[in-house]
Amino acid sequence: MHVIGYGTTEASAELVPLSFERPDMRAGEVEIEITHCGVCHSDLHQARDDWGNTVWPCVPGHEVVGLVTRVGDGVTKFKEGDRVGVGCMVNSCQACGPCEQGDEQYCEGPKSATLTYNGPKKPDGSNTYGGYSTGIVVREEFVLHIPEAIxxxxxxxxLCAGITTYNPMKHFGLKEGQTLGVAGIGGLGHMAVQLGKSFGAKVVALTTTEAKRSDILELGADEVVVMSDEEAVKNAAQSLDLMIDTIPYPHDLNDYIPLMKPNTTLCVVGNIIEFPSFDPAQMIFNRVAVSGSLIGGVAMTQEVLDRCAEHGIRPLIEKIDIDEVSSAFGRMQEEDVRFRHVIDMAGLKSRMNDVDAKKIDPPARGEVVGR
Ligand SMILES: [Zn+2]
Ligand SMILES: [Zn+2]
Structure with a gap:
């Protein structure tokens, strides 16, 4: 499958058009023409090698939506013309404990789950390319149905912002009538506010940006606490049953732990780099757990898609053409995004034959043992 994508060949470079061949579709796989791809904060981190694990070339994109163009032998859940999605993973061993429990993101297979881009682990050197591209081939088990209502x-x-915040709500058992705190109201946080309301929880949004207040209330948050407002922070002390911390960069947890009720969990989903040191006494004296959570399994991703359809939960998006993606990265870094950029692939599709694209090696299939 001939594909044009956008990606980088080194950390300091802008995203440029790249041309490559996807491996041919095999039995059990689905070929997808990509129509849209969300721009996640992780894409920026990965393209700039902020986590030190980027494999070049890097074609980001793990919020992939498209139409099925062909299905391989034995595919039962999809047919040509279906509207489908692919999230953060394209493969896993399908046989270990976590895979059997629907937690493919914690796959214990020899290479663990294969991510949609920057996938297989070093040192084998192979790579996967993501959804900033015109097409993708994925095994059926990792393809999702997009409900017609959305x-x-x-x-x-x-497919990333939604599942990443929904999973800890389910895992930590958020209940009707409880109070959910959401720290950081960007791509992930604005989904968490809406999803939290669908559980019947009271939602308190924690932001550093006063200017976002009216937007946040419109999303359905019951309260907005601006973290620089000492009085408001004091009033919110020990008020939360669960916090989902979506802030995507290092920040001071000392400001957030005191907001937790005793015996509750503050779950980090945004920042995976490091935290400045924080005061353990704040955890110990109230038995507050600081935890973390990584995306979510395939079945739960389908569940959150269906829940969004059912409850009218919609991300607030700004559509862009793929050649605007480098400036979108810049705006994301300056927090000038309300709340998610989504690439409309129609533009690239229409000029596919005229794009001056650098040819790169085909991506790996992202294979794991047993497949
Ligand atoms: Zn993401
Ligand atoms: Zn597994």
């Missing part, structure tokens, strides 16, 4: 562009952010 606009395809709006479906894209649910």
């Amino acid at each position: 606009d395809p562009a709006e479906a894209a952010p649910i």
Whole structure:
């Protein structure tokens, strides 16, 4: 499958058009023409090698929505023309404990789960290329149905921002009448506010940006606490049953732990780099757990798509053409995004034959043992 994508060949470079061949579709796989792809903060981190694990070339994108163009032998859940999605993973061993429990993101297979881009682990050197591209081939088990009620562009952010915040709500058992704190109201946080309301929880949004207040209330948050407002922070002390911390960069947890009720969990999903040291006494004296959570399994991703359809939960998006993606990265870094950019692939599709694209090696299949 001939594909044009956008990606980088080194950390300091802008994203440029790249041309490559996807491996041919095999039995059990689905070939997808990509129509939309969300722009996640992780894409920026990965393209700039902020985590030190980027394999070049890097074609980001793990909020992929498209149409099925062909299915391989034995595919039962999809047919040509279906509107489908692909999230953060494209493969896993399908046989270990976590895989059997639907937690493919914690696969214990020899190479663990294969991510949609920057996939297989070093040192084998192989790579996967993501959804900033015109097409992708994925095994059936990692393809999702996009409910008809959801606009395809709006479906894209649910595949990472949605599942990443929904999973800890389920795992930590958020209940009706409880109070959920959401720290950081960007791509992930604005989904968490809406999803939290669908559980019947009271939602308190924690932000550093006073200017976002009216937007946040419109999303359905019951309260907004601006973290620089000492009085408001004091009033919110020990008020939360669960916090989902979506802030995507290092920040001071000392400001957030005192907001937790005793015996509750503050779950980090945004920042994976490091935290400045924080005061353990704040955890110990109230038995507050600081935890973390990584995306979510395939079945739960389908569940959150269906829940968004059912409850009218929609990401707030701004559609862009793929050649605007480098400036979108810049705006994301300056926090000038309300709340998610989604690439509309129609532009690239229409000029596919005229794009001056650098040819790169085909991506790996992202294979794991047993497949
Ligand atoms: Zn993401
Ligand atoms: Zn596994």
